Amino acid sequence: MDPAVETWTTSTDPDSRLLDWSDTLDFFSNGSVDGSEEDYLMDTHSVPYPGEIQSRPLWEIVLKCVAYGIIILLAFIGNLLVVFIVWQNKRMRTTTNYFIVNLAVSDLMVTSSCTWVHLVDDLTEGWVLGAFFCKFNSFAQGELCKVDCQALLFTVYFC
DSSP: OOHHHHHHHHOOOGGGGSOOTHHHHHHHHHSSSSSOHHHHTOOOTTSOOSSOOOOOOHHHHHHHHHHHHHHHHHHHHHHHHHHHHHHHOGGGOSHHHHHHHHHHHHHHHHIIIIIHHHHHHHHSSSOOSOHHHHHHHHHHHHHHHHHHHHHHHHHHHHO
16 A cells, blocks of 8 residues: 555544645646656556446436437427528528528537437446547537537627
8 A cells, every 4th residue: 555545544643644745746747656657557447436326217217318319309400490491592591590500500519419428428327438528528518509609699799
């Protein structure tokens, strides 16, 4: 066992129970405690899960899947109809409608990249979609919501 951890867990002196943050700061500055790459690439599969794994009742899973499915389907149909109608009718190609099409396209991107992730995250214990998608999803949610808000703001302001 690491001496710092042993001191932390076995000492009875209140002043000695303070955590030595120098190792933590070293880890965040160079990726390891002692400078080796071994600490950075530590295998965490043997570490037990900190809580109990919760199971969801079948009715809750079915209800959430049906509700999310309906919402996703209606979002796709509605936004695709907006884009299709403006694309087909030359009279509809105005500045206002282009802003509305921009909003519809950003809503399509939010629906296709973020909505189903909420369902998967809600129905499973922990993150099951991998490290890349964890980073991509966080980026996509932030940027697409920003684009959505900007499109709505420009539609209201300029039209």
